[in-house]
Amino acid sequence: MVGIVSYGAYIPTWRLSRDEIARASGMPIVMPGERAVAAWDEDSLTMATEAGLDCLNGIDPKEIDGIFFATTTSPFKEKQSSSLIASALDLRKDILTSDFTNSLRAGTIAIKAAMDAVEAKTARKILVVSADRRVATPASIYEQIFGDGAAALLIGEDGIAEIEDFYTVRDAIPGPWRRDVDDYPKEFEPKLDLKYGFMKDLPEAISGLMKKCNLTLKDISKIAFYAPDPRTYLRSPQLLGVEMEKIQDPLFLSVGITGTPHCLLLLVSALETAKPNERILCVSYGDGSDAFVVRTTDKIEEIKGKRRGVSVNVKSSRTLPTYEKYADFRRVRETAWPKWSKVAHVMYWRDEKSILPLYGMKCKNCGTLSYPLGRCCMICGAKDNHEEVKLARRGKIFTYTLDYLIGPGNTEGDGINPGVRAVIDLEDGCRMFLEVVDCEPKDIQIDTPVELTFRLLNEKSDFKHYGWRARAVRA
Numbered sequence: 001m002v003g004i005v006s007y008g009a010y011i012p013t014w015r016l017s018r019d020e021i022a023r024a025s026g027m028p029i030v031m032p033g034e035r036a037v038a039a040w041d042e043d044s045l046t047m048a049t050e051a052g053l054d055c056l057n058g059i060d061p062k063e064i065d066g067i068f069f070a071t072t073t074s075p076f077k078e079k080q081s082s083s084l085i086a087s088a089l090d091l092r093k094d095i096l097t098s099d100f101t102n103s104l105r106a107g108t109i110a111i112k113a114a115m116d117a118v119e120a121k122t123a124r125k126i127l128v129v130s131a132d133r134r135v136a137t138p139a140s141i142y143e144q145i146f147g148d149g150a151a152a153l154l155i156g157e158d159g160i161a162e163i164e165d166f167y168t169v170r171d172a173i174p175g176p177w178r179r180d181v182d183d184y185p186k187e188f189e190p191k192l193d194l195k196y197g198f199m200k201d202l203p204e205a206i207s208g209l210m211k212k213c214n215l216t217l218k219d220i221s222k223i224a225f226y227a228p229d230p231r232t233y234l235r236s237p238q239l240l241g242v243e244m245e246k247i248q249d250p251l252f253l254s255v256g257i258t259g260t261p262h263c264l265l266l267l268v269s270a271l272e273t274a275k276p277n278e279r280i281l282c283v284s285y286g287d288g289s290d291a292f293v294v295r296t297t298d299k300i301e302e303i304k305g306k307r308r309g310v311s312v313n314v315k316s317s318r319t320l321p322t323y324e325k326y327a328d329f330r331r332v333r334e335t336a337w338p339k340w341s342k343v344a345h346v347m348y349w350r351d352e353k354s355i356l357p358l359y360g361m362k363c364k365n366c367g368t369l370s371y372p373l374g375r376c377c378m379i380c381g382a383k384d385n386h387e388e389v390k391l392a393r394r395g396k397i398f399t400y401t402l403d404y405l406i407g408p409g410n411t412e413g414d415g416i417n418p419g420v421r422a423v424i425d426l427e428d429g430c431r432m433f434l435e436v437v438d439c440e441p442k443d444i445q446i447d448t449p450v451e452l453t454f455r456l457l458n459e460k461s462d463f464k465h466y467g468w469r470a471r472a473v474r475a
Contacts, residue, residue, distance in 0.1 A: 002118045004294060005125060005159035006303060007268045008055025008152035010047050011255055011313035012038045013438040013474065014329070016320045018144045024323030025139035031230050033253035037320060038133045038148040039438060040329045041409060041455040044071045045081045046466065047150035048129040049088045049454040051261075053393075054308050055127065055152035061089055064154075065123035066096035068114055070106035070130040071260050074099060075456075075464050077180060084466060085129060088454050090357035090390060096123065104176075104226065104286030106130070107151070107264045111292065112166050114155040125156035132259035135330055137184040145229060147256020149313075151264035160303055161271065161280070161294040167209035170288040173197035176228075190228070198228060198285055199239060205289035206240065206281065213293060217242050217281075220293070221274070224248040224266030225283035228257070248280075254314050260286075267294075269310040276300055308474070316474035318438065348465055353388065355467050358452070360430050361386040369430040394473065395426035397448045402441050409435070409458060420444055424470055438471040449473045 015034040022029045038047065048069055056064075067089070069082035082097040100106040100113070107130035114126035131150030136142035155163075175197055176187045187193065202225065210216060217223075223246050227233045230252045237244045248266045250257075258265055267282045274280060276298045283291040320326050353359045354373045362369045363377035364385045371391060376383050400422035407413040408420075420436040422444070436444060437455065450470040457467045 001162045002115050002155065002157055003159040003162035003297075004153050004271070005156040006055050006059060006154040006307070007160075007271055007309065008051045008053070008057070008307055009265055009268045009310045009313055010050035010054060010131075010150040010152075010308075011036050011265075011310070011317075012042060012047070012148050013316065013318050013471070014039055014320050015254075015317045016323070016326045020320075020323050021144050021326075025143065027139055027141065027144070030141050030144045031252060034319070035144065035256035036147040036149055036254075036258075036317075037326055037329060039455075041437060041457070041469070042133070042148075043075045043456055043464075044073045044131040044133045044150070045069075045075050045084060045464075046454050046456060047133065047148065048081075048131040048152070049085050051131065051150035051152035052085060052089050052127060052129045053454075055129075055154055056089065057307060059154070061091050064089075064091050064095060064125050064127050066098075066114070066117065066126040067091060068098050068100055068110040068126060068128045070100040070110040070128065071132055072101060072104060072106065072178070073131075073133050073259075074101055082129075084356070087352060087356040088466065089127075091127075096126070104260050105284035105288065105290050106286075107260045108282070108284040108290035108292065111153065111155065111163075111264075112168070112290065115163055115166065118155055118157065125154055128153050128155060128264075130261035130264050132261060134259050135184060138327075140184075141229075142185070145252075145257050147251075147258050149255055149258040149261055149265055151261040151268050153264060153268070158299075159297070160300045161274075161296045164279075164293045164295055165209060165213045166290070166292040167205055167212055168288065168290050169201050169205045169208065171197060171201050173201075173287065175287060194228065194232065198232065201289040202283055202285055203240060205283060205291040209281075209291040209293060215279070215293070217246070219279055220246060220281045221278040222246060222248045222270040223281045223283070224263055224270050225281075226257070226263045226285045228285075251310070251314070254317075265310060271296070271300065272304070272307075272309045272311055274300055312474065348463075358391050358468055359388045360391045362389045369428060371430055371432050389428075391430050391432075392426040392428040393452045395424045395432075395450060395470075397436075397444065397446055397450060398423045398425045398431065399446060400436065400444055408437070422450075422470065424450060434468065434470045436470045436472075443472065 014037040100110040117123040129152045360371040365382040366380040368379040402418040
């Protein structure tokens with residue numbers, strides 16, 4: 001039966017307290033806690049890649065027959081992000097790639113498409129990755145409510161959970177929207193969307209699914225669903241007719257509402273603690289509602305502890321000191337963000353295998369592993385006598401420097417915030433020179449354990465160039 005083979009999640013390292021947002025904006029505090037904030041070199045594409053890496057940990061990427069990317073904040077308007085993610089994950093060239101967007105339920109729509117493909121035997125395994133990095137209007141309540149994150153589910157057969165069925169309700173409610181010329185989401189009247197959209201569509205999708213599966217909510221262990229605000233979650237037991245214990249922790253206090261991936265992120269969180277033969281209901285909302293129910297199998301125990309999932313991402317966090325730093329991450333203060341120079345795009349295309357899936361070269365003569373790919377061995381000088389090998393993702397710092405002349409991301413330095421650049425010895429013996437991110441300079445020492453992270457390198461010539469940086473290992 002078609003179901004979930006593996007899961008993964010990614011929540012950025014950085015958090016911003018709602019107290020600090022309220023202080024800077026003059027708005028009242030919506031609720032206590034903090035929200036997740038993508039770093040200056042992260043977007044929905046990089047976060048989806050990180051979630052995909054977590055999901056495929058221990059799984060041969062060459063087994064994947066397709067990848068679907070779901071988001072409302074794609075970094076490109078006319079370019080397929082899923083193809084870039086597939087390259088970074090080192091998936092095959094002959095797989096199906098597709099972007100699902102323009103709706104907060106794009107993630108569950110992608111799940112349905114993956115289910116149909118596997119059931120039709122046109123694919124064996126399809127990876128669904130979903131991420132959002134929504135920017136709220138400054139000094140609005142959504143600046144406190146929104147959070148950044150990503151989720152990944154590998155859809156196939158004979159997995160850790162079976163997808164028993166799927167049900168959809170469409171609704172042309174005015175609802176929140178954002179045109180391609182808008183920086184921030186807009187809405188007419190939140191109460192209208194809540195009363196005649198969310199509070200109507202969500203129960204309708206759930207009841208339709210329960211009837212279709214011949215189940216009741218008493219058969220469900222956990223319900224993972226999207227809601228627009230924390231108050232709605234508190235009212236959800238009354239709305240759905242269930243006990244509060246069945247509502248999966250919405251992650252408001254530590255993460256915020258992540259948009260498209262939110263219900264999938266909650267599903268991943270529920271799977272992390274689920275036992276065999278438990279049913280979990282996952283429901284999205286956005287111009288209607290999608291609902292599907294999964295029943296865990298005995299294999300759920302085999303994957304526990306082998307994924308970072310939600311729990312590790314929530315625990316391993318750092319706090320942004322000020323709202324102004326967040327504003328710089330979001331590029332709200334455009335004067336604080338430098339203009340990039342031009343670059344030769346052909347080189348980026350030519351060296352794709354070296355830059356995105358991160359392949360190095362191993363000399364067949366002396367065995368030296370080096371990066372980037374070239375023709376000659378840097379040790380013995382052997383020419384055109386090497387094999388291409390995928391490099392390790394972890395290592396430790398051999399030496400480092402704090403660069404005040406060239407700041408983070410190879411931008412012009414301000415003399416105050418240095419770029420941290422290090423020589424890193426990977427676990428496979430390859431030595432690389434990388435920028436270190438998600439840290440303060442005082443946190444970096446020789447022999448600090450690090451891991452590679454997929455990031456936005458620059459936007460030279462108005463094109464987004466992605467690649468790898470390093471960060472301290474997240475426990």
